Amino acid sequence: MIRFYVRTFLSLLTLLLLVVPVCADDAYDKVRSEFRKLQNSSKQQLYRHNWERVIEGLEQFQRNDQDHPQAASALFLAGRASHDLYRISGVRKDAVSAVKMFDRVHDLYPASSLADDAMLMAGEVLEDPLQRFEEAYRRFSSIVTLYPKGDMFGKAREGAKRLAAHAPKRPTVAAPSRPVAEPGAARLENIRHRDEGDFARVVLDLTGPVGFKANTLPADTSRGFGPRLYVDLEQVQASERLPDRFVMPGRLLQGIRTGHPTSSRLRVVLDLASLKDFRVSQIDRPDRLVIDVFAEGVEDVDEVEVPVSGADSIGAMLSSVPNEPDLAINIPDSTLSKGLRRIVVDAGHGGKDPGAVGPNGLKEKTVTLAMAKKIAAELKKAFKCEVLLTRDDDTFIPLAERTQFANRKNADLFISVHANASRSRSVYGVETFYLNFSKNRQAVAVAARENGMSLKEVGDLELILFDLMANAKINESSRLASEMQKSLVSDLRQKYSRIKDLGVKQGPFHVLLGATMPSVLVETAFISNRREESRLKDSAYQQQVAKAVVKGVRNYARAFKLIATK
Structure with missing residues (x-):
């Protein structure tokens, strides 16, 4: 009798595991089908509420199941729908909404095959019709830096060349609008970073203690980008002075970006060349999170005794540092002196x-x-x-x-x-x-x-x-x-x-x-x-x-x- 109940329970559990993804897949197929129907009906396209219903459905699917394999696709299609709506309505806010959705695809799903497509679409809309040329240039140049093997590289390079006259003086990317800070929420004030090739450290300067969760995303070599490490910060907003993207073609740390999966959660994503292990530590006075990243191929070295004389024994310390290749030197733009x-x-x-x-x-x-x-x-x-x-x-x-x-x-x-x-x-x-x-x-x-x-x-x-x-x-x-x-x-x-x-x-x-x-x-x-x-x-x-x-x-x-x- 016990065996019968166990078998019954396992059967029901298996059925549930099978049904839940199917239901989620059905939901995606449904909202995508609604979008295609609208695209194929010139008559239905004339009514704003039809577009808004489709856009809301796609966004709702992404919000309800942010980790679903098609979540990035749903958000990308929402951006496409907003862009298509602009072509019919001519209302500027529709184009702005499209850019925001495309940016969210890249911010929240940097490992997705649609990440560079979304960034390219954002750049194209910013260029025309919005004519925000500097922001468009930043999107194009970011694709060239982050996705040199991606299928959008060629178009992005052409866009960057076309808008070269609008290149910003410093390598940051314009920040999309951020959610309004909740009363009492901690703020991310600054991001500091160091890249040593086989080790990188990123420090998030905060205004108070926070709850956090860290996870990783695997590399996608076919798309030309490496693994990602992201940290979700609960009840945290980013300072308005902080750029949403830092592009840094270093040896290990390729870039840092921030985004808001929800209005109260801030996600910090590290783009990496490789990843063996990581460590996140929370420190107070002042409050900050320290993220240590270790590259593939780094092995622990056992302690050895180095019998070199001297009261401060600088020689001993130096003789114990292993040989390394020459460092990639980062030269600041200018030094005032x-x-x-x-x-x-x-x-x-x-x-x-x-x-x-x-x-x-x-x-x-x-x-x-x-x-x-x-x-x-x-x-x-x-x-x-x-x-x-x-x-x-x-x-x-x-x-x-x-x-x-x-x-x-x-x-x-x-x-x-x-x-x-x-x-x-x-x-x-x-x-x-x-x-x-x-x-x-x-x-x-x-x-x-x-x-x-x-x-x-x-x-x-x-x-x-x-x-x-x-x-x-x-x-x-x-x-x-x-x-x-x-x-x-x-x-x-x-x-x-x-x-x-x-x-x-x-x-x-x-x-x-x-x-x-x-x-x-x-x-x-x-x-x-x-x-x-x-x-x-x-x-x-x-x-x-x-x-x-x-x-x-x-x-x-x-x-x-x-x-x-x-």
Whole structure:
């Protein structure tokens, strides 16, 4: 008897599971059929209420079952119906309604095959009849950026070329109208983001605590776009100052957009190149959501011990950061400055902190002071500006005080000079660092050990670090590091053999933390390598490094128009 009831229950459950989708499919077929009937009847098209009934039916289907496979199609057809209504009525608000519906398709269903079609339709309506050319250009250019393999790419490229004269001065897209904020609802005030290639962090600045739910959408390679991660925020509205779309063709983070599935729910969608895992954390004082995204192919690295001497052990931290390809540098549109007036050069270590020690007994603190003095002299000669040293003798200076000194002096650049070290005597080369997150467990573990922190404290430090980055000139620092690295490698190779380019890297280095100007840490050679230890001791090598640093600063300054190019 029990088996009979179980079988009966399972049969009923199976029937229900089959019936519910069928009913939903029937509902879609019905509203789509009504639209087609209207399209085929020139007489019925003359009456507004027929169009409004069809549009309401399509929108109602999407609202009732937002996750249905045909929800995006229903919303797209509603936009088509509104556009067709405009062609008959000539009423401008009908065209505006069509644009809003097409925008909602892309905002709410970015993984749909209709996403780029909807964006193209929105652009075409904005161009003609609405003649909002800048907004139309933004839709077309967004398709070119986000869907280079999509079937709308060709038309979008033509549209962008046609409206090139109306291109906006900054890469944002006009925001469709937003729902009116409910009394007491939290607001999304700002969106901050960093893209490191295999890791990205997005911070949502809020006015209060919120309820949220995160989920993912798979990639659709046939349509030319990758996976999506979206976060739904309950009882939240976006600030009117916040664009609805951010287009950022980065290595991992391709774009960010916001939309309203309902009047009280705000959806934030991250367009990604790949996705292995993600983490969403809510933090108060101030309130914000931190979204961490990890790319495919990123593997956790076990902690290793790095026995390199030094009180602050910057060398230990640097030797533990894995090799990476050169970074894609994002150059801001402009940098307002009166030129290079003051540069601070920091000689690493000093006093009771010898830094790393070479196989023949050469101390890093001795090398860095000699090079820092030569760099300062060359900078003064090249730019006729004030150049200050954090130390000009064998004095110990805590790491925090070095950038504090640069901040007090209102310096334009901060350059920290070091000699690298490794457990392996065979490791050699030149590399340049700038302030950024730790990117793996190994770097976090090393930072925790060297800074006397727990892993949790370093994790908290990472969040504090992200907040500080708003004032840390990260983009400028990355460009300065890139120019410095290129100049060091090219100039040293002219006079020395076996100069290895280890590239530009980033990490949470305390010697850079807190600097409010572009700042870099230069590893001029490996003191642990016998050949490079000998070079570091040589005055001619030190002078060549100094000239290369000046060349890197000059190329950076020209890029940001801080000095004349002629």
